[in-house]
Amino acid sequence: MGYDRAAVRRVLDDALARGRVALTAPEARRLCDAYGIPTAEEAVAAGAEEAVELARSFGGPVALKVVSPDILHKTDAGCVLVGIEGDEEVRRGYRTVLANAHANVDDPVISGVLVQRVVTGHEVIIGATTDPTFGKVVAFGLGGVLVEALGDVTFRLAPVSPPQARSMLDDIAAAEVLRGARGGAAVDADALADVLRRVSDLVHDFPRIRELDLNPVFATAGGACAADVRVVLADAEPVEPVRHSREEIRTAMRRLMDPRGIAVIGASNEDGKIGNSVLRNLLDGGFTGRIHPVNPKADRVMGIPAHRSVTEVPGEVDVAVFAVPAEHVPAALEECGRKGVAAAVLIPSGFAETGERALQDEVVDIARRHRIRLLGPNIYGYYYTPRKLCATFCTPYDVRGEVALTSQSGGIGMAILGFSRTTRMGVSAIVGLGNKSDVDEDDLLTFFEEDDNTRCVAMHLEDLKDGRAFVEAARRITREKPVVVLKAGRTASGARAAGSHTGALAGDDRVYDDVLRQAGVVRAPGLEDLLEYARGLPVLPTPRGENVVIITGAGGSGVLLSDACVANGLRLMDIPPDLDAEFRRHIPPFGAAGNPIDITGGEPPATYEATIRLGLRDPRVHALVLGYWHTIVTPPAVFAELTVRAVEEARAAGDDKPVVVSLAGDTEVEKAAEVLYEHGIVAHPYTTEKPVAVLGAKYRWARAAGLLG
Amino acid sequence: MGYDRAAVRRVLDDALARGRVALTAPEARRLCDAYGIPTAEEAVAAGAEEAVELARSFGGPVALKVVSPDILHKTDAGCVLVGIEGDEEVRRGYRTVLANAHANVDDPVISGVLVQRVVTGHEVIIGATTDPTFGKVVAFGLGGVLVEALGDVTFRLAPVSPPQARSMLDDIAAAEVLRGARGGAAVDADALADVLRRVSDLVHDFPRIRELDLNPVFATAGGACAADVRVVLADAEPVEPVRHSREEIRTAMRRLMDPRGIAVIGASNEDGKIGNSVLRNLLDGGFTGRIHPVNPKADRVMGIPAHRSVTEVPGEVDVAVFAVPAEHVPAALEECGRKGVAAAVLIPSGFAETGERALQDEVVDIARRHRIRLLGPNIYGYYYTPRKLCATFCTPYDVRGEVALTSQSGGIGMAILGFSRTTRMGVSAIVGLGNKSDVDEDDLLTFFEEDDNTRCVAMHLEDLKDGRAFVEAARRITREKPVVVLKAGRTASGARAAGSHTGALAGDDRVYDDVLRQAGVVRAPGLEDLLEYARGLPVLPTPRGENVVIITGAGGSGVLLSDACVANGLRLMDIPPDLDAEFRRHIPPFGAAGNPIDITGGEPPATYEATIRLGLRDPRVHALVLGYWHTIVTPPAVFAELTVRAVEEARAAGDDKPVVVSLAGDTEVEKAAEVLYEHGIVAHPYTTEKPVAVLGAKYRWARAAGLLG
Secondary structure, eight states, X not given: OOOOHHHHHHHHHHHHHTTOOBOOHHHHHHHHHHTTOOBOOEEEESSHHHHHHHHHHHOSOEEEEEEOTTOSOTTTTTOEEEEEOSHHHHHHHHHHHHHHHHHHSSSOOOOEEEEEEOOOSEEEEEEEEEETTTEEEEEEEEOHHHHHHHOOEEEEESSOOHHHHHHHHHHSTTHHHHTTGGGOOOOOHHHHHHHHHXXXXXXXXXXXXXXXXXXXXXXXXTEEXXXXXXXXXXXXXXXXXXXXXXXXXXXXXXXXXXXXXXXEETOOSSTTOHHHHHHHHHHHHTOOSEEEEEOTTOSEETTEEOBSSGGGOOSOXXXXXXXXXXXXXXXXXXXHHHHTOSEEEEOOOOSGGGTOHHXXXXXXXXXXXXXXXXXOSSOOEEEEGGGTEEEESSOOOOOEEEEEEEESSHHHHHHHHHHHHHHTOOEEEEEEOTTOSSOOHHHHHHHHHHOTTOSEEEEEESOOSOHHHHHHHHHHHTTXXXXXXXESSTTSOOOOOOSSHHHHHTTTTHHHHHHHHHTTOEEOSSHHHHHHHHHXXXXXXXXXXXXXXXXXXXXHHHHHHHHHHHHTTOEEOOOOHHHHHHHHHHSOTTSBOSSSEEOOTTOOHHHHHHHHHHHHHOTTOOEEEEEEEOOSSSOHHHHHHHHHHHHHHHHHTTOOOOEEEEEESSTHHHHHHHHHHHTTOEEXXXXXXXXXXXXXXXXXXXXXXXXXX | OOOOHHHHHHHHHHHHHTTOOBOOHXXXXXXXXXXXXXXXXXXXXXXXXXXHHHHHHHOSOEEEEEEOTTOSOTTTTTOEEEEEOSHHHHHHHHHHHHHHHHHHSSSOOOOEEEEEEOOOSEEEEEEEEEETTTEEEEEEEEOHHHHHHHOOEEEEESSOOHHHHHHHHHSSTTHXXXXXXXXOOOXXXXXXXXXXXXXXXXXXXXXXXXXXXXXXXXXXXXXXXXXXXXXXXXXSOOOOOOOOOHHHHHHHXXXXXXXXXXXXXXXXXXXXXXXXXXXHHHHHHTOOSEEEEXXXXXXXXXXXXXXXXXXXXXXXXXXXXXXXXXXXXXHHHHHHHHHTOSEEEEOOOOSGGGTOHHHHHHHHHHHHHHTOEEEOSSOOEEEEGGGTEEEESSOOOOOEEEEEEEESSHHHHHHHHHHHHHHTOOEEEEXXXXXXXXXXXXXXXXXXXXXXXXXXXXXXXXXXXOHHHHHHHHHHHTTTSOEEEEESOTTSOOOOOOSSHHHHXXXXXXXXXXXXXXXXXXXXXXXXXXXXXXXXXXXXXXXXXXXXXXXXXXXXXXXXXHHHHHHTTOEEOOOOHHHHHHHHHHSOTTSBOSSSEEOOTTOOHHHHHHHHHHHHHOTTOOEEEEEEEOOSSSOHHXXXXXXXXXXXXXXXTTOOOOEEEEEESSTHHHHHHHHHHHTTXXXXXXXXXXXXXXXXXXXXXXXXXXXXX
């Protein structure tokens, strides 16, 4: 790209050598020049007459800005004047901004007054900041006070590719303004994207740049030009997190999830003890690998020969499940290290979450030394149903299926278990992550990516230890399998201190939202959504296109289902005339074809069945949303049966389309919903929103994975 | 106010006499002058030299705009130039706009070029339009292309009071821009509010004004001034809907809901007939008034003496339930009229919904002639549990409670019934409204307002026949009782043709949203929310203040509950130091006081109970959100029992606060949630969102009703 990295290095080194982290305007401009980021013509005047000379040489109106490392928010301090024209006005303005600087800041260091040619166009903001989770991110939004009032801004991980940069322009709510709304000229989108890319390269190449604002950038049909640049450096070089290779992760995770032998450290015959529950659940769950109780005081636990130490266990031990008090973990973990255990599952609490950070650090050190991967501490354990593995103090769960669920919090894990049991959700794994002292979401994603037993992953998380590693793993797996994330703490008011506009805008969960979406992740707005998406996504086939058709027996449901489709970003198909005519053949004359297709309330089963079959058969239709209305003519059980039959026959004929159902009726519809769900049809009683939200989640994933063409 | 109504009348009459509905700029300006709406200095020039003269006399830059009734979107047609300064520029500009007018519009009528002083400040839009449901509404938003791109605009019914007008400024998302964000000067809010009020008075006084745009209005610290005015008149005078007096409505509705005698027109001995179901349900439901089967061919129906016609029934008949085919309704309704029946419940379909509009009109005419109120047609009927009245073809429902539910659609009515039955929701009434040929939501609100059996109303509706009447009724009842509305069709893309910015912005459900909120109505985002609010609002006591406290056994739930509180507009209390210290006495040292109060997962029942009691007792705490985590130490049933005991004892001591609970755990939590709900504690398993959403709805109502002080 012809970037002048040496020039940037010189500016940064020089500022840091002087103990400054806030660059002056001329320094910031030198960074821009070095990376080809266009800025307005400008120069620093040391006196009023020099300012007048400069203004004359630029021609037209100018802006005057005090240059001082001590004044960050220059506008607020009255140190900026714009639209100054003519010798006398420039002279007077020069004195005014200096006087304001002295009036507002005690004894500021001032290196002159910047005289800048006034440029015009649409005001936008382009910036970069250092996110605590994801590192360097670049931001784009409309400029001026509006961007802050409305928060209409979008983020991408730096560095951005040219198409990523270009996509940012379309991602803000006010995008049409830049495209030339109401007869205005469109701005030069390529020029703006080019600035975004250069900014992202700059902060990527120089991690020491903590925050950078181009605010405003004036965008016109002919180009883009930054009128003001602000750069803040970090106090120290950022630290890179510890990372394992993908192959290392896979090897360790395979041994964790599919172990040949499991030791239970602290296995106990005493009812009520965790070491008792864990062993019983392993046994009751039907795990077929070897199980080794470890207990220094017992010869047998639950009838199985026990060992005094894990080191005495014969044969390979892949996993050691810890059910001993926290203070006994380090010694037992050392023994696991000597035994060559691959993974330690630390159920006990009493670590970082209770303030015992030092104990947790000690345990992590021991594990790292012995190359043991740690799950936990402070967890309920984990389930992996393909191996009938229930290494947990909760009761076994055996409904095998294709969704893997993980939770950072034990409470949420228990909710996952209860919901799974009551809905008989088919599950491949449930994993507690707790304090995430070591194994975290990206390790699990790396395993689930290659795990043929898992077709969908649903994760509850409160933070990510390593946002970049998560994004990398998520980008890979989401090409094949949907990943749903419930990110808790999303409305926490941004507590981060920020020295820039971009930094301030980056709070409030926006970076998470943008980055997760770009990684192809489907974000669940709440716990119930996480659970319903987890239940529904694996059973629904992947749609092959955007054409959604609603068929409803209740006009009222049809309207609500349409609302739900729009709210979930689904596109109601424009029914082609020939298909419309076919639908009309089956429905009463006062029914409404179009979309929703309202077959009207009093219709017999044959009308439901004929229209559903039509929707399943026509290749232009890609997904069906059904609204059932309980009547004597078509009772719930009859509707469920005919729908299952039609869908299964279509599947057999190769027409495997997602079908979701909303059932309105008396309590019998609950049983009908269960029957439908058991046959891979997402169905809910008393709600028009839930089934459509699940379909919407499937579409969000399929779109991001590029499966809809 | 000193409005010059005569001047307005003259302008309108003149334009209409000439067959024009679009006013010219000078005409529009005369309207503004007559109502004291400030506009920029301007005058129409008939030639280039006159324009130059005018520009000189105003001083500074001017705008030039072609005056023509044939060109509505002048900017798009190149007929507007702004920032023109100096004789030569004005001369050239004059020619340019005229040339563009001729280039873009075939043979336009042009009455000159408007020369207008350029004013500056924050651009806002103030406008008025005629909503099909609510009539005249006034709009406020930020001006320029942004208002349309972002749709950041708010509406009020015209006329607005000064406080209502003032509140509009705070109601847009970008409100802080006008308050002087980032050191900018605040605009003169009173001046803007004054313009809003005058505009609303103008359109209220002259209903013939269909749409009015002041766009932009320039707002500064010193005032507000409209730079452009556009006015469009209606093709005809608007028609006022038929209205009944409040006393007439009450009398009729009392006879409908609490009838002494009911006739069933078409009562039948034949199983499967609607006339059979209705009669059986009336009997099985236990209605204690007189029931009169009407059937010309039977002596007795279900053992009760039948009559050949309603006219032959002895004694008073308040309600006639129709279970005959649509075509037999007119004749039977005539007989009801002769008998003095107060209300006819028209279950049959086959009217407007199947295209039989004429038949429906005929029935409405007969009813109006006889002063019979009509419920329906095309409905399932209605329930009123305090009288054990089940006049419906669905099965009886007998769980008496305090919420009244209504639905426009039969399918949604069936979902209400099924949900009620499965959750054992306490209900006072369920009413089907169907085609709303007569009785509609405002009639029902008028009844429920005075009905001591009803403490909350939940309505599904697709449209309002008379928006103003609804708002009037809603404003009255919501002072005492919450009203929840599910407005279906909310995302329907606005199909309305609009000749103005305000009109275009008024589509897409925004007017409904703003007007319902101002009427004190709580809007439910979906069907499931409607049902859950209906179930929860009547059992929760009204909070006395905004201080919400979260107490949780699971830190993970605490974070999600906080998210939900923020999402639902609830304010987490800043716990005062003394109360914080009290909480800390009960929780482990590593637990977190503050808010959420995280008592940590392993705690015994005593910790839950002590902290809950503390929250209930302290008068500074106004509502509790509890997060339960299923453990062996505190099982679900124990938690439910202790919570019920604490809440009931607090109630007995006069501390009646809303308490909602989220339960995370294995399936046993489902039973615990039921027990809690039965005792007036809104509780849900596997979700942190639902209980908080119900509390949020209660707060939204209480705030709007002014009950929080």
